[in-house]
Amino acid sequence: MIIAVASGKGGTGKTTVSASLVSVWKRPVLAVDMDVEEPNLHLFLKPESVSTEMAQLAVPLLDKERCTLCGACAELCQFKAISLLGKNLILFPDMCHGCGGCLRVCSEGALRKGQRELGVVETGITAVGIPCMTGRLRIGEAMSPPLMGKVRQRMRAIMGKEFRDVIIDAPPGVSCPAMTSVQDADVILLVTEPTPFGLHDLRLAWQAFRPFGKPMGVVINRAGLGDEKIQAFCSEKELPLLAEIPFRRDIAEHYAHGGVLACLDAGMRTLFENLAERVERLERMALMEVSHA
Amino acid sequence: MTPASIFKVAVTSEGPTLADFVDSRFGRAGGFVLVDLETMATTYVDNGSSQVLAQGAGIQAAENLVKAGAQALLTGHVGPKAWTALQAAGVKVVQGVENMTVDEAITRFKAGQFAVSDAPSH
Amino acid sequence: MRELVVISGKGGTGKTSLTAAFAHLARNAVLCDLDVDAPDLHLIAEPSIQRSGPFLSGHVAEIDPEACKGCGACEGVCAYGAIRKVDGRFVVDAPHCEGCKVCVVSCPEGAINFPDRLCGTWYESETRFGPMVHALLDPGLENSGKLVTLLKAKAREQASKFGLDLILSDGAPGIGCPVISSLSQASLVLLVTEPTPSGLHDLERVVELCRHFRIRSTVLINKADLSPEYQTAIHAFCDAKDIPVVGHLPHDPAVTEAMVRGQAVTEGIDTPFGAQVRRIWLNLQPLLEAPSSSFSKEIPS
Numbered sequence: 137m138i139i140a141v142a143s144g145k146g147g148t149g150k151t152t153v154s155a156s157l158v159s160v161w162k163r164p165v166l167a168v169d170m171d172v173e174e175p176n177l178h179l180f181l182k183p184e185s186v187s188t189e190m191a192q193l194a195v196p197l198l199d200k201e202r203c204t205l206c207g208a209c210a211e212l213c214q215f216k217a218i219s220l221l222g223k224n225l226i227l228f229p230d231m232c233h234g235c236g237g238c239l240r241v242c243s244e245g246a247l248r249k250g251q252r253e254l255g256v257v258e259t260g261i262t263a264v265g266i267p268c269m270t271g272r273l274r275i276g277e278a279m280s281p282p283l284m285g286k287v288r289q290r291m292r293a294i295m296g297k298e299f300r301d302v303i304i305d306a307p308p309g310v311s312c313p314a315m316t317s318v319q320d321a322d323v324i325l326l327v328t329e330p331t332p333f334g335l336h337d338l339r340l341a342w343q344a345f346r347p348f349g350k351p352m353g354v355v356i357n358r359a360g361l362g363d364e365k366i367q368a369f370c371s372e373k374e375l376p377l378l379a380e381i382p383f384r385r386d387i388a389e390h391y392a393h394g395g396v397l398a399c400l401d402a403g404m405r406t407l408f409e410n411l412a413e414r415v416e417r418l419e420r421m422a423l424m425e426v427s428h429a
Numbered sequence: 430m431t432p433a434s435i436f437k438v439a440v441t442s443e444g445p446t447l448a449d450f451v452d453s454r455f456g457r458a459g460g461f462v463l464v465d466l467e468t469m470a471t472t473y474v475d476n477g478s479s480q481v482l483a484q485g486a487g488i489q490a491a492e493n494l495v496k497a498g499a500q501a502l503l504t505g506h507v508g509p510k511a512w513t514a515l516q517a518a519g520v521k522v523v524q525g526v527e528n529m530t531v532d533e534a535i536t537r538f539k540a541g542q543f544a545v546s547d548a549p550s551h
Numbered sequence: 552m553r554e555l556v557v558i559s560g561k562g563g564t565g566k567t568s569l570t571a572a573f574a575h576l577a578r579n580a581v582l583c584d585l586d587v588d589a590p591d592l593h594l595i596a597e598p599s600i601q602r603s604g605p606f607l608s609g610h611v612a613e614i615d616p617e618a619c620k621g622c623g624a625c626e627g628v629c630a631y632g633a634i635r636k637v638d639g640r641f642v643v644d645a646p647h648c649e650g651c652k653v654c655v656v657s658c659p660e661g662a663i664n665f666p667d668r669l670c671g672t673w674y675e676s677e678t679r680f681g682p683m684v685h686a687l688l689d690p691g692l693e694n695s696g697k698l699v700t701l702l703k704a705k706a707r708e709q710a711s712k713f714g715l716d717l718i719l720s721d722g723a724p725g726i727g728c729p730v731i732s733s734l735s736q737a738s739l740v741l742l743v744t745e746p747t748p749s750g751l752h753d754l755e756r757v758v759e760l761c762r763h764f765r766i767r768s769t770v771l772i773n774k775a776d777l778s779p780e781y782q783t784a785i786h787a788f789c790d791a792k793d794i795p796v797v798g799h800l801p802h803d804p805a806v807t808e809a810m811v812r813g814q815a816v817t818e819g820i821d822t823p824f825g826a827q828v829r830r831i832w833l834n835l836q837p838l839l840e841a842p843s844s845s846f847s848k849e850i851p852s
Contacts, residue, residue: 146724147563173725179748216485221518235651275759278728309588311694333591344690392747392778483608483697
């Protein structure tokens with residue numbers, strides 16, 4: 137089972153929930169941080185023996201001797217990664233989206249595959265033996281999806297070898313990166329806070345992820361801080377409310393010191409164990425509906 | 430660089446005439462007024478094809494300039510990719526040209542009041 | 552023209568709440584919400600839309616089912632897995648289509664169209680704080696930064712139109728394309744952080760981004776009382792990078808209370824927190840006035 141922990145709004149508690157779920161999960165599990173721009177999961181799970189693999193994107197390299205300056209590559213490129221300026225063919229590898237089109241249209245074989253560094257994929261193991269994978273985007277690299285694609289590949293490789301559930305800490309928002317991380321999930325958890333910003337962005341997330349047709353559940357973090365409109369929204373949209381983490385000063389401080397919330401006290405541990413059970417039940421019910429349809 | 434060796438100058442502008450104001454952007458400028466310094470005849474080069482791009486507007490704008498035959502560019506500021514493109518094309522770039530009309534920019538250029546940039550502004 | 556861009560790296564540190572407060576305190580500003588993925592500033596600013604328009608960016612491939620002969624050349628060249636076979640013909644899955652055009656030029660029947668892609672909507676509005684520009688990107692799309700660039704240009708237009716000389720921009724979380732685009736031409740970037748491991752980690756990344764693009768920045772530590780240790784760590788980091796810390800704000804329910812009332816935290820009720828935000832705003836002024844990076848200037852004759 138793959139669980140994606142997402143949200144519309146940033147800072148609602150995705151990483152808090154992901155780290156805690158991973159720590160109480162009863163079956164073998166793989167923790168994956170897909171927020172490649174600002175990965176934080178490792179700060180709480182603290183994996184050791186981390187191995188780092190460079191992730192690269194295939195971008196064109198020019199052999200000037202063979203180039204006839206026909207400009208077919210520049211004509212095709214939608215991203216201005218190749219430009220014909222007078223008698224010069226200039227490449228801008230930062231702009232390349234890796235489509236391979238220029239390599240295909242060059243009739244002289246003047247372009248070959250080079251590499252642009254996207255970032256790294258770090259794989260480690262926590263003190264209690266849980267494998268943890270993190271994508272980390274190179275600073276200055278503008279696009280997240282190519283690196284996220286590499287993380288997904290590594291994730292699938294591990295899933296192919298060992299029977300593990302996967303808990304994905306997704307990036308905030310509902311644009312391409314967020315969609316890329318939830319598309320594989322069997323269940324999507326939406327973490328929100330009971331404030332006008334929280335509700336607004338929860339609605340955006342719900343609208344964006346609905347077309348995937350996956351069961352979705354909501355976790356309210358900092359419950360008690362704002363108003364009750366989130367509960368009303370969940371009820372209206374028949375979105376199961378799976379957990380409410382109270383707004384408490386000691387919880388905020390525990391987080392501020394890098395603590396996993398499920399380890400704070402017995403009450404928090406129970407809250408997350410219940411959440412885990414409800415997530416599994418949500419998935420089972422969705423599967424049953426499908427088989428009865 | 431002496432202005433005497435440059436005949437065709439492009440100025441990023443908000444409109445097609447010498448009386449229009451300089452547009453301080455390059456890549457996403459609406460267009461360029463291309464001036465023949467000897468005759469002061471002008472042509473307007475529309476830069477719409479750059480504005481619509483999600484990325485690489487500066488590179489497209491450089492291509493537009495090169496196709497139009499500009500030897501120098503007067504503008505507010507140029508980004509690093511557009512800079513690379515313009516250097517490759519051999520176009521001289523003057524930055525910091527703003528808050529004046531195209532006509533004023535050309536006058537000052539002819540009088541040698543501008544320095545050619547040696548780096549993009551950002 | 553000065554532009555203050557408020558970013559954070561990490562989400563949820565208080566960018567939007569603070570930008571709204573600054574909008575309330577500034578007399579001469581255009582408000583700009585650059586978080587086009589999940590915009591929230593309008594929830595406090597309550598804009599009344601004056602103009603809006605479609606945001607078109609890039610293209611998307613569309614296969615004409617009548618013309619498609621089912622050869623599959625398109626599927627073979629698509630680097631993104633965006634094309635699949637359905638009932639003997641091929642279909643493009645638009646959300647996965649990168650708009651690279653390779654399939655279009657590879658189709659022997661010329662059966663693939665390449666229309667502009669509608670990605671969202673931009674808005675020019677009026678608010679009680681002044682003019683505002685904002686937008687909403689349709690879900691699942693590449694947030695390339697083009698819409699951010701468009702909004703920044705519109706903010707400048709609005710500033711000229713209304714004779715205003717300050718743009719207040721609420722940025723997006725992260726360090727990707729939209730954040731990079733928000734930094735362009737900023738006079739000053741305000742980095743809002745919190746004293747937590749995530750806050751520090753993400754601050755380091757976003758500071759690196761600002762240095763990479765040579766942009767002036769200053770740091771505000773929000774919810775500062777959560778951890779004295781991390782507060783110290785953030786100060787040490789800022790000292791090492793030569794970045795001024797403009798101030799601290801405590802973790803205070805006044806922020807949410809104001810949000811629920813639909814007001815900026817400095818509006819309506821006077822609170823100690825609101826007074827601290829006013830002081831921060833005052834502290835920002837000299838940093839905003841200082842000249843930003845210079846480039847070739849006109850040499851007087």
